[in-house]
Amino acid sequence: MGSVYFYHLTENPLEATLPMLLQKSLAAGWRVAVRSGDVDLIRRLDASLWLGEGFLPHGIAGGPHDADQPVLLTKDEAKNAPHCLMAVGQASIDVEEAKASERVCILFDGADPQAVDHARGLWRVMTDAGLAAQYWADEGGRWQKKAENA
Template identity: 30%
Template sequence: MALRVGFYLAPGQPVERVLPLIARAAMRQGQRLLIVAEDADLLGRVGGALWEHAPDDFLANGRADQPHAAHQPVLLSQACRADNGARVAALADGVWRAEAEDFDRVLLFFDEAGRAAAREVWRRFDDRDDVTREFHELEAGKWVRRR
């Protein structure tokens, strides 16, 4: 199984402001999404942003520790485990987890302060033919893929 890892640099923007752009694209493609962060407050901010980002086109979501987690199209969790059957995981706190390699696609969000840690994650896949890496940067409110 091939793994696709996207590195998403959002300088000067909190993840709860930029992650909904990606979540919306995943939903339009019919994909379920797992959003992971150890910090419960961060998960709360991301969850609120998914509801409020575009009120006419809100992104339904729920927490893994609440009833009906398996039915949520976007699941917010402190654990990197997709109880909703998601094959795409967004690591909202910029922390790589070994369990992420069980997904088809992983999105690692980070800011300038997390750049060095993201580089380490990038390097960990240098010798892996089964991993495709992509680097995206937020520019004028849109994600731009860099070479």
């Protein structure tokens, strides 16, 4: 059964935080799917990952090599058999997906009240289903664990 990690973005934008989490996931040997229902956000993340400080191999879903991508940016189901599913831009995650994943990461913008409400709702759904969850906040340039439900 997977764990769900909530990342409350308060100091750094998604484009700065996501590469760090992807690097850690790839270093652990995981395949990752980054899900967003916002196609424009997927395009921005794609550009950001190509232009970042380090090379992060990835692709946008819909190509002929989706199954081979270590990181797949997708609007729907991931075709790369991910160990870790990262939800951005208020993407939906269901309990069964979370249970099937080694890790789910939910990244949300602390300056967006709708994103915060969405994350709170997901916290309730995931913890009510018995999944282990951690809530992390970016404070003073460091990630600090604020809550844990094992």
